[in-house]
Amino acid sequence: MEKQSGSVVVRLLGSLVGYMRRFLFRFLSVGPIPHHVAFILDGNRRYARKWKMDDRMGYKMGFLALMRLMRCCHELGVKYITVYVFSIENFKRRPEEVQTVMELMLEKIEGLIKEEGILNQYGVRVVFAGNLKLLSESVRIAAEKAMRVTAHNKSLVLVVAVAYTSTDEMTHAAQECCRDKADHGSQQQLVELADVERHMYMAVAPDPEILLRTSGETRLSNFMLWQTSNSLLYSPAALWPEVGLRHLVWAVLNFQRVQPYLHKRRNHLYLSTQQ
Amino acid sequence: MVSSLQIRVGLGLPEPHRSSSVDLIKQVPPPPRALSSAKHPLLRESMPRHVAVIMDGNRRWARMRGLPVGSGYEAGLGALRRMVELSSNLGIRVLTVFAFSSDNWFRPKVEVDVLMALFDRGLREELQNLVSADVRISVIGDSSKLFNSLQALLANAIETTKKNSKLHLIIAVNYSGRSDVVQACQKLAVKVKDGVIEPGAIDEVAFERELGTNCTDFPHPDLLIRTSGELRVSNFLLWQLAHTELYFTESLWPDFGEDEFLQALSSFQERQRRFGC
Numbered sequence: 001m002e003k004q005s006g007s008v009v010v011r012l013l014g015s016l017v018g019y020m021r022r023f024l025f026r027f028l029s030v031g032p033i034p035h036h037v038a039f040i041l042d043g044n045r046r047y048a049r050k051w052k053m054d055d056r057m058g059y060k061m062g063f064l065a066l067m068r069l070m071r072c073c074h075e076l077g078v079k080y081i082t083v084y085v086f087s088i089e090n091f092k093r094r095p096e097e098v099q100t101v102m103e104l105m106l107e108k109i110e111g112l113i114k115e116e117g118i119l120n121q122y123g124v125r126v127v128f129a130g131n132l133k134l135l136s137e138s139v140r141i142a143a144e145k146a147m148r149v150t151a152h153n154k155s156l157v158l159v160v161a162v163a164y165t166s167t168d169e170m171t172h173a174a175q176e177c178c179r180d181k182a183d184h185g186s187q188q189q190l191v192e193l194a195d196v197e198r199h200m201y202m203a204v205a206p207d208p209e210i211l212l213r214t215s216g217e218t219r220l221s222n223f224m225l226w227q228t229s230n231s232l233l234y235s236p237a238a239l240w241p242e243v244g245l246r247h248l249v250w251a252v253l254n255f256q257r258v259q260p261y262l263h264k265r266r267n268h269l270y271l272s273t274q275q
Numbered sequence: 276m277v278s279s280l281q282i283r284v285g286l287g288l289p290e291p292h293r294s295s296s297v298d299l300i301k302q303v304p305p306p307p308r309a310l311s312s313a314k315h316p317l318l319r320e321s322m323p324r325h326v327a328v329i330m331d332g333n334r335r336w337a338r339m340r341g342l343p344v345g346s347g348y349e350a351g352l353g354a355l356r357r358m359v360e361l362s363s364n365l366g367i368r369v370l371t372v373f374a375f376s377s378d379n380w381f382r383p384k385v386e387v388d389v390l391m392a393l394f395d396r397g398l399r400e401e402l403q404n405l406v407s408a409d410v411r412i413s414v415i416g417d418s419s420k421l422f423n424s425l426q427a428l429l430a431n432a433i434e435t436t437k438k439n440s441k442l443h444l445i446i447a448v449n450y451s452g453r454s455d456v457v458q459a460c461q462k463l464a465v466k467v468k469d470g471v472i473e474p475g476a477i478d479e480v481a482f483e484r485e486l487g488t489n490c491t492d493f494p495h496p497d498l499l500i501r502t503s504g505e506l507r508v509s510n511f512l513l514w515q516l517a518h519t520e521l522y523f524t525e526s527l528w529p530d531f532g533e534d535e536f537l538q539a540l541s542s543f544q545e546r547q548r549r550f551g552c
Contacts (some may be wrong), residue, residue: 043338089551165551167517171482178467178474191460193453221551224354229452229510233521258505 021245025076028249031256034209036080037073037248038231040223041066043215043239050239056100061241063108067118072245074122074156077250080205082159084223088134088168104137105162109142113149123155129201130164131172159205167226173199202227209259210251214240232258297325317537321544325369326362327519329511330355332503332527334386339527345389350529352397361536363408363442370444373458373511376415377451394448395425402432409441415487417451441490450487452513456485459485488515495519498543500536502528518550 048058048164066083073081086101112119112126119126128143136142143162176199177191197203207227211220216237220228234251236243330351337347355372362370374394380387405412412432419426429448462485466472472481488494496512496519504525508516522539524531 034290080519087551092551109536151526165517167479169513170456170514171477171479174463174482177476178464181464182467182474191457191464193457196457196460215547218521218523219519220516220521221549225513225516226456227302229508229513231507233508233523234508254506262295 008178021153022071022075024249028252029077032259033077034252036082036205036208036210036257037068037078037251038084038208038211038224038228039082039243040211040213040221041068041240042213042217042221044241047239047241055097056104058241059104063104065088065243069243069248070118070124070156070158071122072248074124076248078156080157080208082129082161082202082205082208082224084161084164085163086130086162087222088131088165089222091134091163102136105122106142106152108138108244109139109146113146119146119150119153119158124158125150125153125154125156126158126160127204128162129161129204130162131168131201134163140250143224157205159202161201161223164201165222166195166220167216167222169201170196170226172201175196180218197226200226207231209256210234210253212236212243212247214238214243214247288360317540317544319366320534322366322540323520323543324367324490325371325493325496325498327371327373327496327499327512327516328358329373329501329509330357330528330531331501331505333529335503336527336529339369344386345393347529348390348393352393354531356401357532358406358536359410359444363410365540368443369491369496370387370442371415371447371488371496371512372444373447373509374448375416375448375450377449377454378510380420380449391422391425395422395428398428398432402435405432405444406436406439409439409440411436411443413443413445413490415445415447415455415490416448417454418448420449445488445491447511450511452508452510455487456513457499458487483514486514488512498522498539500531500539501525502526502531510538518548520546520548 001039002212034245044058044062045055047053047061048055051058053061068082070081085105090101091098110118118124126146128147132140132143143160173196177195180195181191202224206229207229209232211224211228211231213219213221213233213235216235218233218235232251232255234247234254236250238244238248285291296397333347333351334344335347337344340346358372360372371532375390379390413430414429418429421429432452457484463472463477463482465476467477479528483489483494486494495517499508499516499519499521501508502524504523512519515536520543522542524535524539527533
């Protein structure tokens with residue numbers, strides 16, 4: 001009897017929290033909601049050390065935080081989320097660590113794309129952006145399968161930056177632009193901004209309005225340098241597994257404060273490229 | 276309030292400011308290689324080699340004081356002079372300043388004209404000082420849109436100071452980080468067409484060589500400072516900021532002085548840089 005009333009209380013509390021969250025999102029929706037929020041998932045290993053876990057557990061907690069934030073963004077009406085999961089520079093870490101991350105990624109991708117998985121449940125299309133040739137074959141195949149299987153989903157696009165750096169992305173775009181122009185033979189057409197953008201790994205999404213980096217580090221670490229040139233940068237001190245609704249809300253409120261200026265700036269940026 | 280302000284048109288700040296950083300370094304006793312005040316203890320060996328600055332807040336500064344925008348820019352010029360001197364004294368090798376963005380052309384014409392005139396006058400008046408201080412000037416951005424006289428002035432400043440080596444002052448004028456990347460792609464496309472390089476052989480080193488910052492051996496800022504509390508990069512250096520530590524401060528640019536700069540450097544020296552690893 002006590003167990004039943006206990007679980008009823010828990011359910012009621014859960015419903016109340018859910019109701020309050022939805023109310024909060026309704027309130028935020030009075031102002032503009034960003035279309036695209038990008039995250040640098042910094043602090044998983046520090047979290048593991050803080051709670052005396054091994055690194056693998058820290059990454060698992062980080063994955064849970066990602067799912068939590070994805071749900072919040074979905075409810076809020078954000079259409080694109082980009083997450084910096086693994087940089088090309090991270091390949092320089094200890095092999096065991098790289099191995100841990102790759103195994104976890106494989107495990108999680110396979111779990112996510114099941115029919116009853118969260119991606120299909122929420123209508124999330126997943127895109128892996130980066131130099132995927134650098135990944136091991138098993139991870140690359142799983143990533144390609146995930147992209148295929150979720151291609152029809154329309155509620156939210158989750159862009160996973162893996163084997164990615166912005167400078168590699170721009171170099172790759174330059175190579176592709178050069179190949180395109182060379183193919184035109186004697187007609188020397190000048191490379192334009194639209195050409196460069198078209199060849200970016202991140203071309204699937206518009207530029208993010210907000211870039212949120214956890215762990216209090218205030219640097220871009222070679223992430224979306226092109227796309228975040230006018231984004232609001234926010235770096236809360238919380239480690240990635242500790243990130244929650246309050247950080248997203250704070251970021252959105254700050255975005256709403258500067259949004260009229262950003263909107264004007266974007267138009268100027270667009271107009272200046274047409275000149 | 277207005278009458279109490281001492282903004283000297285075209286002249287530097289009062290003498291105490293000009294010499295204070297030199298005095299400060301002389302007066303502070305050991306520990307060895309420690310610099311600056313007890314409030315901001317700094318280590319010379321951890322000084323950033325290249326500092327970049329987005330000098331934001333001049334117009335807000337003027338509006339808050341009921342002054343015309345031109346006064347804000349004048350005060351901003353004073354802050355820049357302080358910054359150049361401080362950087363030189365602290366052993367910083369490269370200082371890149373975002374003087375005018377390609378997006379700024381959309382400001383009211385009157386404001387843009389005032390800024391261009393100030394730029395012209397400031398450069399004319401300061402060139403000799405910069406030469407004596409062993410400062411080398413470079414310009415990045417598309418200067419072809421500037422007045423001919425200003426273009427000529429800039430070209431002369433670059434030529435006159437090219438052998439100087441104590442501090443390299445890079446002035447970003449009509450600059451856009453994205454345009455810099457696009458023009459690098461354009462140059463590479465021409466090289467491919469001319470058979471100088473294969474597309475597959477284009478790597479990050481080859482790309483970087485085509486960017487505007489190829490005028491320096493240290494193109495990557497270690498520290499970027501943006502004043503006035505805005506938390507964004509605003510299309511300043513893009514590629515070059517890959518591992519730059521970003522420092523945002525609420526101070527408006529004309530108020531950004533020695534203390535604020537030392538605070539920024541102190542924050543930089545406390546950070547653990549991992550360069551992506």
